[in-house]
Amino acid sequence: MRELIKVENLKKHFPLKKSIIETLMRVPSRVVKAVDGISFAINNGETLGLVGESGSGKTTTGRLVLRLIDPTNGKIIFDGKEITSLKGESLRKMRKDMQIIFQDPMAALNPYMKIGEAIRHPLKIHGIGSNKKEQIEIVYKMLEKVNLTPPKVFYNRFPKELSGGQRQRVVIARALITNPKFVVADEALAMLDVSVRSQLLQLLLDLKNEFNLTYLFITHDLATTKYICDRINVMYLGKIVEMGSFDDIYRSPAHPYTKALISAVPEPDPKIQKSKKKLIPKGEVPNPINPPSGCRFHPRCPYAIEDLCSKEEPKMKEISPNHFVACHLC
Amino acid sequence: MKNSNLIEIRNLKISYITKRGIVSAVDNVSFSIKDEETLGLVGESGCGKTSIGNSLLKILPKNSFVEGEILFEGRNLIELSERKMQKIRGLKISMIFQDPMTSLNPIMKLKDHFVETIQTHKPEISEEEAEKMAEKAFEAVGIEPSRLRDYPFQLSGGMRQRAMIALALVLNPKFVIADEPTTSLDVIVQAQILELLKKLKERFKMSIMLITHDLGVVAEMADRIGVMYAGHLVEEGTSEDIYYNPKHPYTEALLKSIPNTKPGDKKLIYIPGNLPDLSNPPKGCRFFPRCSKVMEICREKEPPVFDVEGSRVKCWLYKGAKIVEYERTNQG
Amino acid sequence: MDEIKNKFISHHIGSLFKEVFGSGTGIITFIGATILIFFLILAIFAPQIAPYNPTVRVSRSLRPPNDTFIFGTDNLGRDVFSRVIYGARIALTIAFIAVLIAAAIGIPLGLISGYIGGILDRIITLIMDAIYSFPGLILAIAIAAVLGPGIFNISISIAVVYAPTYYRVIRNQVASIKDELYVEAARAIGARNVVILLRYILPNVLPSIVVVLSMNLADAIMTEAGLSFLGLGIAPPTPDWGFDLSNGQRFVLSKAWWGLLYPGLAIIMIVLGFSMFSEGINEYLNPTIKEKR
Numbered sequence: 001m002r003e004l005i006k007v008e009n010l011k012k013h014f015p016l017k018k019s020i021i022e023t024l025m026r027v028p029s030r031v032v033k034a035v036d037g038i039s040f041a042i043n044n045g046e047t048l049g050l051v052g053e054s055g056s057g058k059t060t061t062g063r064l065v066l067r068l069i070d071p072t073n074g075k076i077i078f079d080g081k082e083i084t085s086l087k088g089e090s091l092r093k094m095r096k097d098m099q100i101i102f103q104d105p106m107a108a109l110n111p112y113m114k115i116g117e118a119i120r121h122p123l124k125i126h127g128i129g130s131n132k133k134e135q136i137e138i139v140y141k142m143l144e145k146v147n148l149t150p151p152k153v154f155y156n157r158f159p160k161e162l163s164g165g166q167r168q169r170v171v172i173a174r175a176l177i178t179n180p181k182f183v184v185a186d187e188a189l190a191m192l193d194v195s196v197r198s199q200l201l202q203l204l205l206d207l208k209n210e211f212n213l214t215y216l217f218i219t220h221d222l223a224t225t226k227y228i229c230d231r232i233n234v235m236y237l238g239k240i241v242e243m244g245s246f247d248d249i250y251r252s253p254a255h256p257y258t259k260a261l262i263s264a265v266p267e268p269d270p271k272i273q274k275s276k277k278k279l280i281p282k283g284e285v286p287n288p289i290n291p292p293s294g295c296r297f298h299p300r301c302p303y304a305i306e307d308l309c310s311k312e313e314p315k316m317k318e319i320s321p322n323h324f325v326a327c328h329l330c
Numbered sequence: 331m332k333n334s335n336l337i338e339i340r341n342l343k344i345s346y347i348t349k350r351g352i353v354s355a356v357d358n359v360s361f362s363i364k365d366e367e368t369l370g371l372v373g374e375s376g377c378g379k380t381s382i383g384n385s386l387l388k389i390l391p392k393n394s395f396v397e398g399e400i401l402f403e404g405r406n407l408i409e410l411s412e413r414k415m416q417k418i419r420g421l422k423i424s425m426i427f428q429d430p431m432t433s434l435n436p437i438m439k440l441k442d443h444f445v446e447t448i449q450t451h452k453p454e455i456s457e458e459e460a461e462k463m464a465e466k467a468f469e470a471v472g473i474e475p476s477r478l479r480d481y482p483f484q485l486s487g488g489m490r491q492r493a494m495i496a497l498a499l500v501l502n503p504k505f506v507i508a509d510e511p512t513t514s515l516d517v518i519v520q521a522q523i524l525e526l527l528k529k530l531k532e533r534f535k536m537s538i539m540l541i542t543h544d545l546g547v548v549a550e551m552a553d554r555i556g557v558m559y560a561g562h563l564v565e566e567g568t569s570e571d572i573y574y575n576p577k578h579p580y581t582e583a584l585l586k587s588i589p590n591t592k593p594g595d596k597k598l599i600y601i602p603g604n605l606p607d608l609s610n611p612p613k614g615c616r617f618f619p620r621c622s623k624v625m626e627i628c629r630e631k632e633p634p635v636f637d638v639e640g641s642r643v644k645c646w647l648y649k650g651a652k653i654v655e656y657e658r659t660n661q662g
Numbered sequence: 663m664d665e666i667k668n669k670f671i672s673h674h675i676g677s678l679f680k681e682v683f684g685s686g687t688g689i690i691t692f693i694g695a696t697i698l699i700f701f702l703i704l705a706i707f708a709p710q711i712a713p714y715n716p717t718v719r720v721s722r723s724l725r726p727p728n729d730t731f732i733f734g735t736d737n738l739g740r741d742v743f744s745r746v747i748y749g750a751r752i753a754l755t756i757a758f759i760a761v762l763i764a765a766a767i768g769i770p771l772g773l774i775s776g777y778i779g780g781i782l783d784r785i786i787t788l789i790m791d792a793i794y795s796f797p798g799l800i801l802a803i804a805i806a807a808v809l810g811p812g813i814f815n816i817s818i819s820i821a822v823v824y825a826p827t828y829y830r831v832i833r834n835q836v837a838s839i840k841d842e843l844y845v846e847a848a849r850a851i852g853a854r855n856v857v858i859l860l861r862y863i864l865p866n867v868l869p870s871i872v873v874v875l876s877m878n879l880a881d882a883i884m885t886e887a888g889l890s891f892l893g894l895g896i897a898p899p900t901p902d903w904g905f906d907l908s909n910g911q912r913f914v915l916s917k918a919w920w921g922l923l924y925p926g927l928a929i930i931m932i933v934l935g936f937s938m939f940s941e942g943i944n945e946y947l948n949p950t951i952k953e954k955r
Contacts, residue, residue, distance in 0.1 A: 053516035068850060095852030107843035112865035121861075122851040163604060164375075174851065193374040194543055195587045199600035220517060223589040227596050250591055264521035266546025268588060270569040273549040280521050284488050 003077075004182055004214045005042040005065060010074035011035055012060050016289070032288050034060040036238035037074070039316075042182075047208065047215040049229035051222055051249075051261075055285045056235040058218045062184040065216060066098055067091060079181065096126045099175040103187035105167035109159040115170045116155030119143070122178045142173045145210075146203060165196040169203070176207060184216045189224060201227055222250065222265055231322070234258050237296040238288060240316070244323035254325040256301045257281075295328065303329055336505055336537045337386070338362040340656040342398040344381045344390065351609040355381045357616075359398075359563045360635070360656040361556055361642075363505070368531065368538040370548030370569065373558035376605055379541045382558075383507045386539070387425055388415050402505075421451045424503040428510035430490035434482040434497075440464075441478035443497055451501060467496035470533070471526060488519035492526065502534060509541045524550050545588060549573065557581045560606050560616040567641030577643045579621045615646065623647060691942025697935030705750040712744035717899040724918045734920035736906065737913055740899075742920060746928050748901040753932065756817050756896075757882040761875060763821035768828025769871070773859055775829070776836025787833065794826035798881070799888050806894040816895055820885050824878055831874050835867040876940030880933045887929050903929050 013031035035057040042048045052058045063069045065076060067083055076084045078098065086094065102108035109118060120139045122128075129135035136155070143151035146169040159167055168188065175183055185204065189197045205228055208215060217229055225232050226246045234242040234249065234257070242255040253259045260279045267273045281300040286292060292299050298309040305328060314326045344356035356378040363369045371379045384390045386400060388407065400407040402423070407415070419425075427433040434443065444464035448455055455463075465475035471492040482490055491511065498506055508527070512520040528551060531538060540551055548555050549569060556566040557578065565578040576582040586599045603620035606612055612619065618628040627646050636648040704711060714720045719739035720731075727734040733742035771790075775783045793801070805819035839845060840863065848862045889895040890904025898905060903925040910921025 053518060066850065068846065092852045092854070095850065100847075100850050102843055102847060104843055108847045110844045110848070110862050110866070113861070121848075121853065125852050125854075125857075171847075174847075178851075194545075195374060195584060195601045198587045198589060198598045201589065202598040202600065205598070221589070223591045226591060227589060227598055247593065251593070260518060264518045265591070266521070266524070266544065266550055267591070268545035268549050268573060268585065270549040270552075270573055273546065278521060278525070280518065280525060284486050284519060285516070 002043055003041045004044045004046075004079055005216070006075075006077040007041070007061075007065065008039050008075040008077075009037050010039070010061070010064060010076065011037055011072045012057075012064055012069065013072045030289055033238050033291055034288055035064065036291070038235070038238075038240045040233055040240065040243065042214055042216060044181075045212055045214055046230045047217055047228050049225040049232035049246075050216060050218045050235060051220065051225060051232055052235035053220060053261075053285060055237060055288055057238040057288075058235050059186060061235070062100065062186045062216060062218050066100055066184055067094075068100070093126070096122075096128075096178045097180050098182040098184075099178070099180040100184045100186060101168075101171055101175045101188040103190050105164060105171050105191065106159060108171050109167060111159055114156050114158060115162070116143070116157075119170065119174045119177055122174065126178055128178060138177065139173075142177050145207070146170075146173045148173070164192055165200065168192060168200055172200075172203065172207070176211065176213075179211060180213070182214045182216070184218065186218045187220070188217075190219070190221070197224070204228060222262070226250070234261070237285060237291050239296055240326065241297070242323075242325050242327075243316070248320070248323040252320075252323075254319055254323070254330050255297075255327050256303055256329075257297045295326075305329070333364055335362045336365050336367075336402070338399070338401040339382075339386075340399040340401070342382065342385065342400065343396070344378065344385055345395045346391070347393045347395065348609070353608045354611050355561050355608060356385075357561045357611070358632075359558075359561075360654075361563060361566055363537050363539060365504075365537055366531075366535050367554065368540060368552045370540045370542065370552030370555040371558060372542060372545060372548055372555060374543055374605075376560070376608070377558040378561040379558050380509055383425070383509045383539065383541050386507055387419055387423060388412075389425075417451070420447050420498075420503070421501050422503050423505045423507070424498040424501075426491075426495055426498045426506060426508040426511045428513055430487075430494040431482065434490065434494065436482055439479060439481055440485075440493055444478070444500055447497060448500060463500055464496075467500040468493070470499070470530065471496045487515055488522060491515060491519075491523055495523075495526065495530070499530060499534060499536075503536065505537045505539070507539045507541065510543070511540075512547060513542065513544070520547075527551060545573075545585070557584070560611065561608060562616050562644055563635075563642075564617065564644045565641060566643075571639070571641050575639070575641075577638055577641055577648070578617075578645050579623050579647070580617050583620075583622070615644075688942070690938045691945075694935050694938030694940075694942060697931060698939055701750050701754065701932050701935065704747050705754045708748045708751055712741075712747040714741040714744045716740055716744040716748045716901040724913060724916065724921070726918075727920055733924045734918075736909060736921050737918075742906075742924055745901040745906055746903070746924050749903040749906065749925065749928060750932070752813075752896055752900060752902050753883050753886060753929075756813060756820070756886045757879045759813070759817040760820035760882045760886070761824065761878050763817060764824035764878070765828050765871070765875070767821065767825040768830075769832050771825075772829040772832025773836055773864065773867075776833040777840055777855070777859055777863065779837070783833070786829070790826040790829045793822065794830070796823075798823045799885055802885050802889055803892065803894060806889050811895065811897045813896070816886060816889060819889070820882050823885065824882065827874060827878065828871065831870055832867055835870055836863055839863055839866055873940050873944045876936055876943060880936035880940070883929065883936070884933055 012035040013033050016030045016032065018027065018029060038061065050058045050061060064071050067086060071084060075082060083094065116139055119142060120135050123135045123138060129138055139155065140151040143149065143154055148154040148166060148169055189200055192200060201224060207213065217225065219225060229246060231243065231245055232249050233240050234255065236257050242249065242258045249258060250262060253262050260281050263276060263279045283300050294310045294312050295314050298304040301309065308328050314328045316324050316326045317330060318324050319330050339362065340360045342356055342359045346353045346355055359382065371382065373379050381390065385396055390396065396408050398408065441461055441464055445457055445460045448460040448463060464478055468475045468478060473489055473492055477485065485493060512523050515523060524547065540548060542548060552569050554567065555569050555572045557564050557572065557580065559580045565572065565581045572581060573585065576585055583601045587601055601620055606616055614630050615628045615633050618624045621628065625646060633644050633646045635642050635644045635654040636651040637654050638648050638651050642654055717740065720741055721735050721739050723735060723737050723739045725731060725735045731741050731743065733746060736742055771786055775786045802819045802823050805822055806816060809815035809819060845858060845862055848858045886895060887904030887907065890902045891908040893908065895904055896902045906925040907922060910925060914922055
């Protein structure tokens with residue numbers, strides 16, 4: 001199968017609770033349009049980066065693809081099978097093949113479970129390994145792969161005894177123990193210290209090569225995508241605005257939002273940073289309950305064309321090989 | 331007056347008494363900040379930079395213990411009484427915190443925050459005058475003055491941070507401590523806030539101590555940078571010297587380990603090992619277990635601060651250079 | 663380092679020292695625990711400790727405290743001291759059984775209700791709130807009157823009164839924990855709901871129960887004494903503090919104060935013991951819970 005993940009016109013609208021008065025007066029339900037119609041595909045063995053700020057919908061997208069939440073509309077296809085409305089036992093069994101690495105390593109681990117047991121649990125659930133002893137051996141091997149050695153010592157530790165970087169390794173180990181085909185890394189490095197990030201990024205790369213994994217790498221830190229992503233999608237307010245390689249996105253960004261994002265990322269080099277031309281749009285990301293009409297970015301866009309950008313939603317166009325943009329001006 | 335020292339920190343030691351023992355969070359740190367200068371204090375979690383910021387305003391937790399000198403306007407702040415310190419906070423030295431949601435009172439309208447702050451320091455100012463000052467402050471940071479009637483939760487994250495900046499600056503302090511002011515914000519909002527801080531710095535002629543772990547943020551704003559590791563100030567110099575000519579092995583390693591956007595450079599470098607346990611710090615240099623250039627003496631004796639080509643470096647590699655001494659003054 | 667410690671202490675003596683090293687709280691827990699252990703020993707080793715058989719007449723009625731009968735005798739000539747010692751058995755037995763039954767009802771219901779939510783949650787919460795809002799002693803009286811005397815029946819009457827407490831605490835904790843990231847992680851690895859409840863949620867809500875348990879035990883003893891005082895509790899001649907209180911109170915006019923004082927003191931002491939112990943445990947556990955975040 002060339003395409004491991006395929007997503008078509010995916011939408012997720014979270015309903016807002018109505019007050020009693022609003023229900024009685026039959027006011028139509030308001031929704032948060034977290035993801036509002038996105039389409040993309042990830043090939044086997046590929047790493048797709050999903051970049052955006054808060055409110056962009058990138059985290060929701062990750063949860064949708066894994067079916068941790070139900071889509072409002074659209075299709076999700078995994079390994080050739082449609083999983084959009086999968087539930088119950090078949091959904092549970094599929095978890096063996098698709099996993100997630102969370103952002104907050106402390107919150108993602110059960111404080112009362114030894115980390116060895118936490119990593120062994122997926123093996124138990126999916127019946128991998130013929131008995132407990134065998135499963136523990138598998139866990140030991142995984143602990144060594146993620147550099148938590150000696151494994152016998154770490155097996156019996158609790159999360160609060162570990163550092164942030166070590167906890168994240170446990171989360172990674174737990175996600176990969178069943179040898180999944182597809183892994184979502186949801187801001188997996190964001191809560192780690194700067195000097196630890198590189199270490200874990202290298203670990204993710206090594207594991208990807210060893211296990212031939214396919215990643216969806218969600219992040220707001222563009223620089224990390226350079227090392228691990230084959231392609232990058234930029235999201236804004238529930239929509240994908242640009243798709244391309246790191247060089248496309250970073251060196252020749254086409255969408256005004258992408259341009260703003262790139263120029264806003266601070267560079268540690270003081271000469272470059274101080275002389276950089278900064279294209280900072282006014283205002284902040286609008287509320288996803290009432291997104292702007294037409295192109296979502298038009299109220300903040302310095303190049304917006306009156307009547308076109310506010311009325312019509314731009315379609316995704318290919319402007320150079322494998323570089324796509326959803327903008328009327330391109 | 332440019333080029334004279336606004337605040338001088340000498341041999342600062344901050345320890346915390348905890349159940350685990352006595353944690354030496356900041357050890358023997360000395361530096362100064364001039365008028366209208368921005369110093370960036372960078373380091374990873376646990377390096378002590380936030381403790382230093384808090385010690386300047388004397389808002390450390392009760393289980394802390396501070397030694398050394400913090401010289402401001404001819405007085406040692408460490409020995410100042412709480413009453414005298416209250417006259418300084420907000421008026422002469424102000425702080426911008428990381429998370430505006432928890433540092434603003436959720437049940438107080440923003441206008442009341444301003445009135446309270448202003449009248450605490452200048453009781454002679456009436457409520458109307460204080461509100462006018464608040465309106466001017468909001469204009470300076472780019473918020474509609476009518477929003478003074480709102481509560482903190484009614485503002486977006488970026489606007490709350492602007493409101494906090496306005497509150498910190500309303501009485502025109504000479505010195506502002508910004509503790510991770512943009513860490514919880516999105517990239518574009520962060521850029522907006524940094525632009526704002528730069529403008530305000532020019533306009534109000536303040537000195538700023540910018541505490542952050544993000545070297546990109548200090549590259550934008552700081553004239554000088556101090557690099558902290560495990561409670562020690564390991565290197566201090568101009569932001570260009572620090573970036574283009576790092577002298578301490580930690581500074582060098584840190585710069586190399588940050589994921590960068592240079593095309594084609596796909597090599598990931600990291601610093602092996604772990605942070606030391608500060609309730610039982612190593613005897614000599616605190617970085618020696620992870621240093622690629624470690625020597626025998628590093629394990630035994632804590633290095634003094636050397637003056638190397640204009641930077642100050644706490645590293646035995648520069649043995650032979652002039653040692654920087656900070657004398658204890660008998661003021662305060 | 664010693665130098666710093668000395669300087670520090672001389673700067674912030676007294677309250678800060680206690681706060682950091684926790685001796686203030688520690689003392690309360692220690693006293694509470696001591697009282698409880700004391701009564702436990704009384705209950706377990708009653709036959710060895712008590713000088714006389716508490717159900718049998720051993721002397722003249724209503725003799726004031728003296729050398730042979732330390733607490734005097736009651737109206738039937740029984741030794742008050744031995745009755746107080748044996749009374750600990752009933753008090754502790756019924757309290758523990760009642761609290762156990764209450765927890766056995768409240769905890770599972772709270773787990774299911776908090777996790778599933780929806781209409782089931784609303785209905786069960788409504789029922790539990792109704793029971794909870796009823797004055798405890800009166801409800802216990804009503805149930806005890808229907809069930810009749812006997813250790814098990816009384817335990818059930820008291821258990822019904824306290825089950826809603828366990829239900830509420832667990833249900834609210836579960837409702838807030840079920841959105842935690844590690845619960846989502848459990849779902850993400852494919853764990854079944856029952857497994858999530860038992861292995862991921864239950865261990866994280868149980869610490870809050872420990873405090874409730876201890877305070878409950880204090881309450882249960884008071885309720886049991888109340889029932890017996892009103893004649894709805896343990897049937898005589900079994901030694902029971904509540905019954906002895908009621909009995910002793912009848913003869914106070916004849917200046918026989920000892921029949922009232924000693925059982926009363928016993929009740930007060932054991933309730934204090936449980937309360938102090940649970941206060942201390944609460945202080946100890948809650949910082950730990952907060953530290954995890």
